[in-house]
Amino acid sequence: MGGDWPALTCAIPAIRLGAAASVKAFHRAMAGCADRFWAARFAAAGLQYSPPEVTITTGTDSVCGKITSSGAHYCPEQRTIVIRVMKRDLRDPFRMNLAHSVAHEWGHHVQLLTGVLDAQSALYEPASDSARALLSHRLEMQAECFAGVFYSATMESIKPGIEWEDWLEAVRQADESEVHGKPGNLAFWQDRGYRGGATGFCNTWTARTAKVT
Template identity: 30%
Template sequence: MKWRGRRGSGNIIDRRRMGGRRGVAVGGAGGLGVLAIVVVGYFLGVDLTPLLDDRQLAPQGGGEVTAADEERAQFVSVTLADTEEVWSEIFATELGATYDPAELVLFKGATQSACGGASAASGPFYCPPEERIFLDTDFFVTLDRRLGAGGDFAAAYVVAHEVAHHVQQELGILSEVNAVRRQSDEATSNALSVRIELQADCFSGIWAARAEARFGSLEPGDIAEAMNAAAQIGDDTLQREAGRTVRPESFTHGTSEQRQSWFARGYEQGEIAACDTFSVETL
């Protein structure tokens, strides 16, 4: 992905030097068990650290912001700026509306949000009450080394997916569906969550296609990186990797195949109307 030398977003809130608890230690005895919990936490959007033994928590500060951290932050800023331009154009041309961009909070270790604590175990997430995305850039290292989803466009896909949740909020979809979920049983709530997440994957595909056309930023292999990332973070794949029985009724994001399919649909068709996951019977 060609991103260096291009403008960054003005909607970055940098909390990386504020300190806080440093998240979860994955080394040492029992590291694989801890890793499984952290991996599931990353993509379910739930802080699973209470399941860990106190000895596995590392009460450290935010740590030094390294040169690698700074480069990742710049990458996130440019990617966020790209999403702002793309979605502003789509809202104006397709909807006759104005897109109000989300803010993105960069943190290192842990921070607080209106949706609860953000940590290494909670992973990237969108918080609707604040209309903010929360992201620890160390996550990209985990994405690459632990989940086998390396490459800069895999990381861009993660950012675009969280921005897509903000797009859903701007369209009124997220608040409406979450209101129904709050009044539903667990199985129905999970099923609706899957449709939300797959629509966000589809919106991410739209962004990828528009970014390619608008900025010429995609390089050979970039879409393959995004498709691989989608495969690695499907609910079925994560449950298998965590050594658990695959339980479709517990899915909240969709299978690897579904995530790839809806990203590809957005990329190939390039229109919001193509991403209506709520009107189809089979996902």
């Protein structure tokens, strides 16, 4: 899913400080933008596309379990992206952080539609703990890269309130996640997708281990 693509214009609203309804409206607009973007990419590649369900809540329950402190997750069996509006989002509604909740989880939906999630699951079940950790990191790094591909066409519409290099530095400075891997590598793959502008730049499965741990 590559090619030279023009920018995608999406109407993504401003966020009112302290207003949960405003944050939800932002997420809904981001979801609509991601849906348009990936539908076009799949169509150009001759692949079948269907959008995920998107649930935006202030609670902690979802169709596939409790929502963690990260505030968002993807439920593959239900093909549902669940986003929890956190108190921190109301206190400090940083647009790029909020946008990334949608962009990253949509990356997992793309992985489902293209068979990546099933392939990863087949490898994951019989694997050792260390091999499982590496498989998890490869999956999450690719979702980051897919988010970067999405940003390559939509950043002007998102109006992130931060320069790209500053955003990457913020990603690098984040706490390390056991599931997602080193923040420096997450920033690397996000940037690779952003600068490449196509999913072909996102093959984390053959990347050397040091780039995905």
